[in-house]
């Protein structure tokens with residue numbers, strides 16, 4: 001059946017040339033099995049979320065909110081019980097008063113560390129914004145100002161854990177170990193839940209009482225298991241990434257051992273008050289519905305990431321992860337080797353957005369960065385990166401980081417738009433596209 005005429009014609013009217021459309025189709029044909037695996041994980045996680053909602057008897061009353069102090073907020077307390085069950089944790093803190101992922105992580109750290117304690121990262125440098133929380137970069141109110149020291153051991157060249165130096169670094173003052181699941185905007189590989197489990201087991205054998213915390217940002221619902229299943233004591237993330245399902249307009253979560261979560265609650269509000277206060281206002285319906293949608297939304301983002309990887313690797317660009325590797329987060333990196341690549345990729349993503357598609361992103365001097373940065377985001381929730389978004393520093397090796405997509409169909413359109421934008425700018429020609437498509441077909445028939 002010729003689809004150009006229906007869907008294809010619509011693509012055409014929205015700026016996708018016939019060549020790009022056809023190339024996308026060829027790439028997609030090779031991804032059927034991959035997509036089935038992603039759907040299988042989504043099915044498992046959908047049931048996991050649904051079971052937790054049913055078990056905790058989420059009711060219509062839970063969707064309403066409280067104001068003022070927020071005492072006896074049924075919906076808030078039930079949602080926290082649901083999160084605890086979904087993540088197989090003893091307890092959970094899920095609040096709109098946790099403003100973002102960095103805040104959730106800072107809260108988890110500051111509430112569970114005391115002066116004289118040491119924080120340890122066995123997986124190298126943490127996410128940029130945590131450098132100021134920890135005080136790696138001197139900063140007002142950092143852990144360093146409160147007398148909490150920090151130590152880190154980098155991954156080995158090949159991405160393995162440096163067990164020897166990890167062992168040496170664990171000392172009597174080591175109170176908390178922070179493990180970042182996602183590579184974030186670095187070049188190291190993302191850690192699977194399985195590898196996180198191996199690392200935690202090694203550390204606990206040496207120092208059983210240490211708190212192992214996982215920064216789970218971008219990792220939720222990508223696998224069937226979550227870090228608690230692998231032995232983590234505390235897991236932290238943002239609701240404007242995967243678990244908010246695109247609907248949560250703000251928020252963060254901390255799940256884990258009761259002791260850790262209680263500490264966080266008393267720090268979030270106040271000693272003596274803890275989790276008993278914190279009105280949910282009118283936000284709970286979006287938290288519940290977002291969590292309900294999160295497994296399939298994450299699957300859509302993953303399909304987009306895999307599709308982008310295949311699309312660009314066939315054209316000879318370096319991609320990480322590649323189109324065949326197993327996935328442990330939703331971030332996709334593509335390296336263009338020239339500034340116009342990053343810029344036009346982002347402009348293509350922007351032009352595919354449901355909001356602000358008419359604006360043209362420009363590189364700018366973002367505070368805290370040593371090079372200009374370009375960002376594409378046309379999101380319903382400002383800054384949400386479970387929605388289709390892309391960004392990259394305009395410096396060698398000119399890598400763009402891409403993530404999100406509330407629906408697979410939108411992610412696909414955005415990626416095709418990025419390719420179209422690169423073609424319209426003259427960075428890729430029709431011949432290259434034809435060859436890449438031909439290459440995919442040959443590989444398929446030869447296997």
Ligand SMILES: *Cc1c(COP(=O)(O)O)cnc(C)c1O
Nearest residue numbers: 100101102127182184215217238
């Ligand atoms: C996004 C992210 C954070 C910080 O979250 P914000 O909501 O941007 O503050 C921390 N760690 C990782 C790995 C992230 O991806």
